[in-house]
Amino acid sequence: MVLLSRFRTLLIGVLVASMATLAVSTPAAAHDELVSSTPASGERLDAAPATVSLQFSADVLTIGAAVVVADAAGRDWVIGEPVIDVGTVSVDLDASMPVAGYEIRWRVVSADGHPISGLIPFTIGDAEPLVREAAPRADDTESAAPDQSAPQGDGGLRLLPIGIGGAALAVGAFALIYFIRRRRAGRGDDTDATD
Numbered sequence: 001m002v003l004l005s006r007f008r009t010l011l012i013g014v015l016v017a018s019m020a021t022l023a024v025s026t027p028a029a030a031h032d033e034l035v036s037s038t039p040a041s042g043e044r045l046d047a048a049p050a051t052v053s054l055q056f057s058a059d060v061l062t063i064g065a066a067v068v069v070a071d072a073a074g075r076d077w078v079i080g081e082p083v084i085d086v087g088t089v090s091v092d093l094d095a096s097m098p099v100a101g102y103e104i105r106w107r108v109v110s111a112d113g114h115p116i117s118g119l120i121p122f123t124i125g126d127a128e129p130l131v132r133e134a135a136p137r138a139d140d141t142e143s144a145a146p147d148q149s150a151p152q153g154d155g156g157l158r159l160l161p162i163g164i165g166g167a168a169l170a171v172g173a174f175a176l177i178y179f180i181r182r183r184r185a186g187r188g189d190d191t192d193a194t195d
Helices: 003-029 161-195
Strands: 033-040 042-044 053-057 066-070 078-085 089-091 100-110 115-124
Touching: 033 115, 053 066, 053 100, 066 078, 066 089
Parallel strands: 042 115
Antiparallel strands: 033 053, 053 089, 066 100, 078 089, 100 115
């Protein structure tokens, strides 16, 4: 009966450690990400698009969304505010966009409150693609996203070793407690038998 109680304690310890691992690693991996865009990254269009559309893996928050479609001079061709609808962020563009290379600079807040951002280059006509030489300064493009070539997130894998380490420590602690109690219980039985 005592062995069953000790086994149950050890099993509970392993379950608690496993839950701690999941609690640490899962939220970090849950950030939304950009799934697709119109125009797509590197796409060459025959004519200027009327809108830019960004599709995310889940709904994004309506606050904090910013989309800039900039040319080489840094001019923003977006007209109006971003429209967010079921994980899709879209903006209307100025119809007079000339043949040139452009860059979509986007920033949104994922459903878990974490900001994510990225850059999407595209070209209209036979113009040269826009090549980024330096990140724009905050005063150049007021709502531009930071210089990032891909959607950014924490990547839950970075925290996974911490969760595994915590689980290993918890299992080790429970095993140590189990063996100390077992040893004390063994000594208690020996002293009872000699008396």
